[in-house]
Amino acid sequence: MARGRVSRLSVRDVRFPTSLGGHGSDAMHTDPDYSAAYVVIETDAEDGLKGYGITFTLGKGTEVDWSRERRGASGDGGRSQCGVGPVGQAGGKEEHMLTGGYPAYTTSCAWLGYSDDTLKQAGPGLNRRTHVFHRFKVKVGADVQDDVRRCRLIRDMIGPEKTLMMDANQRWDVPEAVEWMSKLAEFKPLWIEEPTSPDDILGHAAISKALVPLGIGVATGEQCHNRVIFKQLLQANALQFLQIDSCRLGSVNENLSVLLMAKKFGIPVCPHAGGVGLCELVQHLIIFDYISVSASLDNRMCEYVDHLHEHFKYPVRIQEASYMPPMDAGYSTEMKEESVKKHQYPDGEVWKKLLAAQKN
Numbered sequence: 178m179a180r181g182r183v184s185r186l187s188v189r190d191v192r193f194p195t196s197l198g199g200h201g202s203d204a205m206h207t208d209p210d211y212s213a214a215y216v217v218i219e220t221d222a223e224d225g226l227k228g229y230g231i232t233f234t235l236g237k238g239t240e241v242d243w244s245r246e247r248r249g250a251s252g253d254g255g256r257s258q259c260g261v262g263p264v265g266q267a268g269g270k271e272e273h274m275l276t277g278g279y280p281a282y283t284t285s286c287a288w289l290g291y292s293d294d295t296l297k298q299a300g301p302g303l304n305r306r307t308h309v310f311h312r313f314k315v316k317v318g319a320d321v322q323d324d325v326r327r328c329r330l331i332r333d334m335i336g337p338e339k340t341l342m343m344d345a346n347q348r349w350d351v352p353e354a355v356e357w358m359s360k361l362a363e364f365k366p367l368w369i370e371e372p373t374s375p376d377d378i379l380g381h382a383a384i385s386k387a388l389v390p391l392g393i394g395v396a397t398g399e400q401c402h403n404r405v406i407f408k409q410l411l412q413a414n415a416l417q418f419l420q421i422d423s424c425r426l427g428s429v430n431e432n433l434s435v436l437l438m439a440k441k442f443g444i445p446v447c448p449h450a451g452g453v454g455l456c457e458l459v460q461h462l463i464i465f466d467y468i469s470v471s472a473s474l475d476n477r478m479c480e481y482v483d484h485l486h487e488h489f490k491y492p493v494r495i496q497e498a499s500y501m502p503p504m505d506a507g508y509s510t511e512m513k514e515e516s517v518k519k520h521q522y523p524d525g526e527v528w529k530k531l532l533a534a535q536k537n
């Protein structure tokens with residue numbers, strides 16, 4: 178157990194220029210730069226132990242988080258996530274995880290900013306992934322004709338059996354969501370994610386009521402910042418898939434309370450991980466969910482995006498489209514110092530070059 182009092186805290190603004198390749202783009206966020214307020218805490222125990230935390234943002238948001246972290250990293254429970262202990266004793270479900278891992282789906286096949294050629298190409302496109310993954314998510318919501326074309330292309334490539342999900346990133350109002358999804362129903366999506374404002378609990382309930390008869394569930398949660406919102410979503414039958422976000426919900430404890438509520442309501446948790454470092458964090462929560470709470474993999478899967486893992490000291494391991502349990506102690510949050518230095522905004526090497534090029 179860590180001893181001592183927190184004696185030092187650093188917060189750094191780390192940004193990755195993902196917008197240059199359209200990675201991470203959706204109907205609401207057209208040019209995101211995956212970024213983080215990266216926090217390191219040390220104690221006066223002088224035992225070498227440090228705590229690492231990140232809060233995911235899309236670039237400019239880091240400035241807001243930066244000032245929050247500086248003002249009171251411990252005051253409000255913080256949105257950053259610091260290390261927890263290693264996995265415990267092996268039992269039947271742990272064995273299952275250790276051998277087979279936790280099922281993953283990929284969103285990296287179909288960000289909204291990708292051209293049709295990119296979707297088709299090997300490399301960042303879908304071909305490379307179709308034989309690895311069985312579950313795919315496509316971004317929709319900006320233009321219905323584009324969505325029909327892109328969903329057809331993807332459904333044709335993955336075939337009728339593989340699972341397809343759709344994500345509108347809050348773009349629609351309630352009637353629009355129902356109408357739009359009725360047009361995309363032919364592509365057999367398992368869920369529509371964030372069909373409308375994340376705060377509109379009754380709106381989500383109305384959309385669920387209209388779409389469940391078409392075989393389409395509603396998924397939401399990546400913008401839900403506390404357990405009370407999730408409680409209301411569950412009580413109102415407003416979602417069929419619940420998506421915790423390890424950084425959005427303040428603290429591991431808040432995430433755990435949502436896992437427990439989801440179990441009580443019989444709703445599968447399928448965490449959000451589209452961002453930098455989110456896959457690294459959320460794998461701990463979802464494997465815990467399986468081993469200690471839900472005990473089920475029915476209709477459950479964890480999002481995977483395949484960017485930026487190389488900047489983490491303990492990156493996720495994906496095998497056969499599954500997250501393999503992390504073997505290192507902690508929450509897999511520590512970034513490589515070299516990566517942090519290079520991507521620090523605005524004075525890291527990467528940003529100095531980009532900002533200079535923008536001026537010219």
Ligand SMILES: C[C@H](O)[C@@H](O)CC(=O)C(=O)O
Nearest residue numbers: 201202203206209284451
């Ligand atoms: C801006 C982010 O990339 C967002 O599109 C992620 C998301 O909605 C998801 O992964 O789901």
Ligand SMILES: [Mg+2]
Nearest residue numbers: 344370371399
């Ligand atoms: Mg989403």
